Amino acid sequence: MTPTTPVTPAPRPARTPPLAEPSGWHEIRLTVNGAPVTAQVESRLLLSDFLRDRLRLTGTHVGCEHGVCGACTVLVDGAPVRSCLTLAVQCEGAELRTVESLAPGDAPLTPVQRAFHECHGMQCGFCTPGFLMTATALTEQDARPDDTEVADALSGHLCRCTGYRNIRRALGQALDATYADAEPEE
Numbered sequence: 001m002t003p004t005t006p007v008t009p010a011p012r013p014a015r016t017p018p019l020a021e022p023s024g025w026h027e028i029r030l031t032v033n034g035a036p037v038t039a040q041v042e043s044r045l046l047l048s049d050f051l052r053d054r055l056r057l058t059g060t061h062v063g064c065e066h067g068v069c070g071a072c073t074v075l076v077d078g079a080p081v082r083s084c085l086t087l088a089v090q091c092e093g094a095e096l097r098t099v100e101s102l103a104p105g106d107a108p109l110t111p112v113q114r115a116f117h118e119c120h121g122m123q124c125g126f127c128t129p130g131f132l133m134t135a136t137a138l139t140e141q142d143a144r145p146d147d148t149e150v151a152d153a154l155s156g157h158l159c160r161c162t163g164y165r166n167i168r169r170a171l172g173q174a175l176d177a178t179y180a181d182a183e184p185e186e
């Protein structure tokens with residue numbers, strides 16, 4: 001009988017340290033849709049979850065959850081931000097606006113909302129809150145954005161229904177209405 005060669009077991013890989021527990025809780029103070037908000041939040045809490053689950057502002061939709069679709073866009077200090085890529089703690093001291101801030105209660109539709117309505121800029125509506133917030137930011141600039149800026153802004157949003165044509169028409173109508181009285185640029 002041939003003697004068998006002793007087999008030396010391979011060394012066991014070093015044990016992976018366990019994932020760290022959330023590093024803690026923080027008090028944040030911010031303004032959401034014009035109202036002051038103070039909240040205790042975990043370090044890792046996403047802004048989208050904070051808005052939807054803690055503040056019950058479910059108009060902000062969550063689609064891809066990794067910054068691709070734009071459905072979760074809100075305005076932070078006037079700038080469109082993807083709330084699925086933003087931590088709630090990053091908004092300390094900020095002024096936030098969600099889609100619920102547009103025409104609250106019985107207020108008339110904003111020019112952007114009216115244009116999306118009149119141009120049929122939506123079908124299922126899942127992407128619409130994100131488009132509305134980005135479009136709102138475009139109508140709040142000092143000067144009318146040019147075609148490149150508009151295309152850049154829209155490129156951050158996905159819509160699976162409309163084919164974008166009516167969304168672009170709606171945005172054009174909203175910009176026409178907003179900047180109608182603006183001085184033409186030299």
Ligand code: FES
Pocket residue numbers: 061062063064065066067068069070071072073082083084085
């Ligand atoms: S859910 Fe945030 S970009 Fe898609």
Ligand code: FES
Pocket residue numbers: 121122123124125126127128158159160161162
């Ligand atoms: S209207 Fe359905 S995804 Fe845009």
